Amino acid sequence: MSVRTPKKTREFGPGFFGALASSPFGLLMLFGFVAPLLCVVWFGFMPPKTFELLQVPTLQNYEVIFNQTYFKSILWSLGLAAVTVAILLVICYPLAFALAKIFKGGASFVTYAIATSLFVSENIRLFGWVIGFMKNGVVGGTLAKLLGVQVDSLLYNVPVIILGMVYVYLPFMLFPLTLGVKMVPDQVREAAFDLGANRWQVFKKIDLPLSMPGVLIGSLLVFVLSVGAISEAKILGGQKVVTIASDIESEFTYAQNWPLGSALSTLFIALTAIVVFFALGRFDLEKLLGKKSNE
Amino acid sequence: MDESAAPILEVASVTKRFGKFTAVNDVSFKIRDGEFFTLVGPSGSGKTTLLRILVGMEKPTTGELRLRGEIINDLPPNRRPTCMVFQSLALFPHMTVGKNVEFPLTIRGASESDRRTRAWELLKLLHLDPNRYYDKNVSQCSGGERQRVALARALAYDPEILFFDEPLSALDARLRKMLQKELKDIQRSTKKTFCYVTHSLEEAMVMSDRVAILRAGVIEQIGMPDEIYASPKNAFVAEFMGEVNLLDITALGGASATWDTGRKTVPLALPELPVPLEAGAKRKLLIRPESLRFLAAGEHAGNTVPVKILNEFSLGSRIQYHVEVCPGCTLTVERLREERTAAAAGVLGWELADSQVLES
Numbered sequence: 001m002s003v004r005t006p007k008k009t010r011e012f013g014p015g016f017f018g019a020l021a022s023s024p025f026g027l028l029m030l031f032g033f034v035a036p037l038l039c040v041v042w043f044g045f046m047p048p049k050t051f052e053l054l055q056v057p058t059l060q061n062y063e064v065i066f067n068q069t070y071f072k073s074i075l076w077s078l079g080l081a082a083v084t085v086a087i088l089l090v091i092c093y094p095l096a097f098a099l100a101k102i103f104k105g106g107a108s109f110v111t112y113a114i115a116t117s118l119f120v121s122e123n124i125r126l127f128g129w130v131i132g133f134m135k136n137g138v139v140g141g142t143l144a145k146l147l148g149v150q151v152d153s154l155l156y157n158v159p160v161i162i163l164g165m166v167y168v169y170l171p172f173m174l175f176p177l178t179l180g181v182k183m184v185p186d187q188v189r190e191a192a193f194d195l196g197a198n199r200w201q202v203f204k205k206i207d208l209p210l211s212m213p214g215v216l217i218g219s220l221l222v223f224v225l226s227v228g229a230i231s232e233a234k235i236l237g238g239q240k241v242v243t244i245a246s247d248i249e250s251e252f253t254y255a256q257n258w259p260l261g262s263a264l265s266t267l268f269i270a271l272t273a274i275v276v277f278f279a280l281g282r283f284d285l286e287k288l289l290g291k292k293s294n295e
Numbered sequence: 296m297d298e299s300a301a302p303i304l305e306v307a308s309v310t311k312r313f314g315k316f317t318a319v320n321d322v323s324f325k326i327r328d329g330e331f332f333t334l335v336g337p338s339g340s341g342k343t344t345l346l347r348i349l350v351g352m353e354k355p356t357t358g359e360l361r362l363r364g365e366i367i368n369d370l371p372p373n374r375r376p377t378c379m380v381f382q383s384l385a386l387f388p389h390m391t392v393g394k395n396v397e398f399p400l401t402i403r404g405a406s407e408s409d410r411r412t413r414a415w416e417l418l419k420l421l422h423l424d425p426n427r428y429y430d431k432n433v434s435q436c437s438g439g440e441r442q443r444v445a446l447a448r449a450l451a452y453d454p455e456i457l458f459f460d461e462p463l464s465a466l467d468a469r470l471r472k473m474l475q476k477e478l479k480d481i482q483r484s485t486k487k488t489f490c491y492v493t494h495s496l497e498e499a500m501v502m503s504d505r506v507a508i509l510r511a512g513v514i515e516q517i518g519m520p521d522e523i524y525a526s527p528k529n530a531f532v533a534e535f536m537g538e539v540n541l542l543d544i545t546a547l548g549g550a551s552a553t554w555d556t557g558r559k560t561v562p563l564a565l566p567e568l569p570v571p572l573e574a575g576a577k578r579k580l581l582i583r584p585e586s587l588r589f590l591a592a593g594e595h596a597g598n599t600v601p602v603k604i605l606n607e608f609s610l611g612s613r614i615q616y617h618v619e620v621c622p623g624c625t626l627t628v629e630r631l632r633e634e635r636t637a638a639a640a641g642v643l644g645w646e647l648a649d650s651q652v653l654e655s
Contacts, residue, residue: 187383187385188385190352190372190381191379191381191385191386191387192387193371193373194378194379195399195448195452196374196378196399196402196403197402205387205398205401206387209389210389
């Protein structure tokens, strides 16, 4: 008996309890993420306009995609997302620096103010912009009344879509970036300055590389969210630009062509994954954090 | 150190205020070319603020800094020919040892081969084998190695004055002592001016040519370590120098005084003074632990006082005693181990010449 007892405790070691504790989440991921994803991938190989999963696989849907102009919507989505990320990086870095290093007590107020905007549904906020920018809306009407300038509708163009996306996804860039900037020790920045570097050199050689984890996480979050964005283009862009997400939506709804929608989704998920993994591979997080040697 | 050496940095009536708080109060001193100068003071004495002013990270509220006669008050740190080794060392965690050392050269636009040659030289000078360390990440280096990397990086900047913000304080005693000696050697061999800031007078004494002692934003005394040790200007400096006995005394006129132990007053004889104290003047009497000795029967000394031994601590060849004159009033005595037998008699004495009268 005395030999068995330690054996028993080893069976219920930390690994066992870890597995037990993570099993609810594991099950959720299995049924909520993995299973539907596999369904979508499989459905993409079913004959067009059918609703059966148990049929002979076919590549017809992919043929349709490559023979038609879906690539345009894909390019629009990727392009809009890339521009949004770029603009947000430029806007948010100084603000993140101020939040992390300068504002002190004021920082939490700004943080709450920005986080509060997330409490209101994205669509409601976008419709607010519509009221602002439509013909004789808040902006146009005010200008007409005060300056006598007649402004046509400011909606339904690409810049306003980008403006909407920048606005909606700002918190997702700002907060990771603020954490990233916080990771740069003040004395390290001072040391670089003391060793002769000017402000730009300090930024390029110290701030940027050391805050890169935040830059990367913020960029990835915004990219992944905005590449699948649908409301900005629809509400502010008024179908001027068709994103891939709205193509997929119409295949599943108006067109009732689930297999084609699934094939588009599969293709798009694969594309996004390639972009994301490429970015992650280029910037090794571990290396950036100094946990791995540069050999 | 040559007394007449030209000053490289002149600090003239520098004051720094943060709101109502005066961190540095009208401080003036000169650092001579090629010397090892140390600013020493307890925490809150304003030494770090003063250092930040000297390197340009803070601007003095009033006063002037002159580097070789030129006013440098408004010169930012990156345009000053001085640099600092930080307390945290502030190594660049995303760079290798080699890239850290090369940083100031990279900023100056030196060619890759020049940078590498110089970094190689400096790593050798600091006893870090370049073959092993050049490509090593700084996060993989030990505390002592990181110190050397920080020093190599600062030397690569080729500063006129190298400042140190007690970088050795985080190391264990043995390594700290070793690096103190090395630092002194490097200062001698490179002939650079070093300005070191520390809270440890012991550290200051080991390395420095001259020491300035700071209290509450004011320099109390400045001079060579031996000078300060031999004649501390006041009780604060004396106490800061290490374990000493400071007796509260009241002059009685002439060469006599009373020692107020808290419970009772003990009559004492004072050493000869250039100007005798007025009766009633309150002073401190400094007696070093090694100047106190136990008297055998029939022996005489300038002052004698009966004591009770409370504790003995072995310091190797010497023994430190804590003795009680009366409850609540203790003295520290340090004697050679051989003199132990005399302690039993319980009579303590010291020669008048071994005591000093100080302002409190």
